[in-house]
Amino acid sequence: MNILLCCSAGMSTSLLVTKMQASAESQGIDCKIWAVGNGEVRNHIDSADVLLLGPQIRFMTEQLKKEAGDRIPVAPINPMHYGLCNGEEVLKQAISLIKGE
Amino acid sequence: MMTFIEKYIMPYAMKFGNNRHLLAIRDALIGMIAITMVGSFAVLFNNLGEIIKPYGRLMESIFGESWKTLGGDIWWGTFAFLTIFAVFGISHRLAKSYGDDGFEAMLVAAACFFLLIPQVGQVPDTEGVWGFIGYGYFNATALFTGIVVALLATELFIRLTKVKAFIIKLPDGVPPAVAGAFAKLVPGMLTIFIFGVAGLLFRKMTNGEFLNDWLNATLVAPLTNAADSLPFAILIVFLVHGFWAVGLHGPNILGGVTTPLFTSLGTKNTDLYAQGVADLDKYAILAGPFLDAFVYLGGSGATLGLIIAMFIAGRKRHKQMLALGTPPGIFQINEPLLFGLPIVLNPIWLIPFISAPVIMTVVAYLAIKWGLVYPVVVASIPWVTPAGIGGYLATGGHISGAVLALVNLAISIVIYLPFVYITGKMDEKKLKHVQPEQTPTIQG
Numbered sequence: 205m206n207i208l209l210c211c212s213a214g215m216s217t218s219l220l221v222t223k224m225q226a227s228a229e230s231q232g233i234d235c236k237i238w239a240v241g242n243g244e245v246r247n248h249i250d251s252a253d254v255l256l257l258g259p260q261i262r263f264m265t266e267q268l269k270k271e272a273g274d275r276i277p278v279a280p281i282n283p284m285h286y287g288l289c290n291g292e293e294v295l296k297q298a299i300s301l302i303k304g305e
Numbered sequence: 306m307m308t309f310i311e312k313y314i315m316p317y318a319m320k321f322g323n324n325r326h327l328l329a330i331r332d333a334l335i336g337m338i339a340i341t342m343v344g345s346f347a348v349l350f351n352n353l354g355e356i357i358k359p360y361g362r363l364m365e366s367i368f369g370e371s372w373k374t375l376g377g378d379i380w381w382g383t384f385a386f387l388t389i390f391a392v393f394g395i396s397h398r399l400a401k402s403y404g405d406d407g408f409e410a411m412l413v414a415a416a417c418f419f420l421l422i423p424q425v426g427q428v429p430d431t432e433g434v435w436g437f438i439g440y441g442y443f444n445a446t447a448l449f450t451g452i453v454v455a456l457l458a459t460e461l462f463i464r465l466t467k468v469k470a471f472i473i474k475l476p477d478g479v480p481p482a483v484a485g486a487f488a489k490l491v492p493g494m495l496t497i498f499i500f501g502v503a504g505l506l507f508r509k510m511t512n513g514e515f516l517n518d519w520l521n522a523t524l525v526a527p528l529t530n531a532a533d534s535l536p537f538a539i540l541i542v543f544l545v546h547g548f549w550a551v552g553l554h555g556p557n558i559l560g561g562v563t564t565p566l567f568t569s570l571g572t573k574n575t576d577l578y579a580q581g582v583a584d585l586d587k588y589a590i591l592a593g594p595f596l597d598a599f600v601y602l603g604g605s606g607a608t609l610g611l612i613i614a615m616f617i618a619g620r621k622r623h624k625q626m627l628a629l630g631t632p633p634g635i636f637q638i639n640e641p642l643l644f645g646l647p648i649v650l651n652p653i654w655l656i657p658f659i660s661a662p663v664i665m666t667v668v669a670y671l672a673i674k675w676g677l678v679y680p681v682v683v684a685s686i687p688w689v690t691p692a693g694i695g696g697y698l699a700t701g702g703h704i705s706g707a708v709l710a711l712v713n714l715a716i717s718i719v720i721y722l723p724f725v726y727i728t729g730k731m732d733e734k735k736l737k738h739v740q741p742e743q744t745p746t747i748q749g
Contacts, residue, residue, distance in 0.1 A: 212556070215638050260552060262552075287643065
């Protein structure tokens, strides 16, 4: 599973990446999680299975959906989970999006 | 409240934040940060000797009389040609947003920009010499002209590549790379030709005035003058935090407008500084990293002040938030705090969140205007530079810059403190109300 996170500069989402990785490891889930800024997200869409957006750039959801085509799900992260860096919940969201739930 | 935002604010944020032209400008200028930073620091290192005399003497004793050559060369390679990089970057980014690979577009746009520059250079004591160009056509002075030409040329080029009649079909055996270059041959030629004719017609109509010169005079001066004013500074800061109030990344959305203005004013200051101009009134105030260095301390909303206020008045209550928000907060990253506390959509927290940065902007602007603090002379510093250090670096190593940042930090603490106290009282009250109902469930 390849989970791509995106925010303005890829800084605050990278805080979340660490937490998500820890959560994935403890559950024995094998996945790659990484974060980028919205300037370079286009170059990463192709290698991702899901794209999650920081809530502060959720105004870009529609545009990025278009860029991703129908290939992968694109969704903003719940602001509360984002703010509290709740890696477990965000990982859950990513997995359920990939499974198409 | 949420539906109101989704319905009335999101569409505007979307329009503004997703406008491909503004995005191309912003991304290109942000992509140039390596160039603007190394240029800024080269100027800084060369001129630090004026302020810190022992530093100048030390450098001279190690590297000899010509110790400033390297810094000068770097300035020449970066700042003196700033607009060129912008033209390349913007047209590349814009063409990419249309699904083009951007390479030919970038070269064609650069050609269009160059052909609009006068071929006769003004050299003192002569009537002008053919074949010489002053660097004023390439440095930050020409930035807005470069932006306009890059956008127009790229638009034209991309539109022409979509016209089927212009695509030269090669036989099937030709490698795709070759065929690709040929496909854009006619659109590229036409774009350059049209710009050439337009430039020529413009000169005929205006008795020899060049389009670039004219654009510079009619666009740049009024734009940058309007941008470097206190009302504009307050407006921008207010809008940035208004967007954040509803959970949208304000600086990101407005970046298409603010980045070129601040970059242009910042590089103007760096150029003045490099020339050793001592008259501080000539420097722009709202330039370069002004907001990052003096206002966004801890991030948008000056939330470093909030963190410190929490340490003072709500350490126990906000234990988790402080643990989560302090380390990134030192490096001006505050999303955990904005969404975690949360400040976003919270009417009480939004009062200090918006008022603190506005007041700090006024203080910083006036402090520089009145000459109490040295102006920003560095075009860019990373926005993650911690509070205080940012102020010191931005002003070219003046302690007054660090002091201003710290005074502003103190102001933000004072503004946030009562709100930390009030929300604490409110939480206590709520807890008392809820507790009788909740106790059984906790026991069960």
